[in-house]
Amino acid sequence: DARVTQTPRDKVTEMGQEVTMRCQPILGHNTVFWYRQTMMQGLELLAYFRNRAPLDDSGMPKDRFSAEMPDATLATLKIQPSEPRDSAVYFCASGFGAVGFFGQGTRLTVV
């Protein structure tokens, strides 16, 4: 049963700490997306990759967020330094071109 796998599922960290979230997309999918979801903003696109190349990361605060895809089986989203306003659920999704299947998300709480 192919699925998108995200780790960790939950993360509580102190303000100023570095946070790294990981995503294993479904094998063979050529597009990977990072979304952030909050009650206030809904699902916001942060960045996406096609064939591992970053296509658009205009949704990310560049000074503190970075997204990479070091190989076809791993995508990472890093926040350094983290701030309380970064508290949200971060979803990774993968598909063929369009967003298709979501991971279960990483619930990040920055205190």
Place this chain on the structure above:
Amino acid sequence: EDKVVQSPLSLVVHEGDTVTLNCSYEVTNFRSLLWYKQEKKAPTFLFMLTSSGIEKKSGRLSSILDKKELFSILNITATQTGDSAVYLCAVDTNAGKSTFGDGTTLTVKP
């Protein structure tokens, strides 16, 4: 800027009712429209629509796209309490960017 608007924002019905959820969009280089259902956790995929006028159906759920008027509807017939969820619409473009609407929260009462 790409825009996806869903209506209504929320809806409360009773079991057995039929509901229609709306999604309108304004995007550059439209490629497809997708519907998702989100309960407690991650959105789960329902439909992908690329052509106007062709209905996609899965059980009690169906959806259709109108590319001339730039909207889609999602119909749910004979609703059940298990249909209670947030229904999300997303539009995908040729650039590969997928933009989501704010969702419609559906509550089905017994």
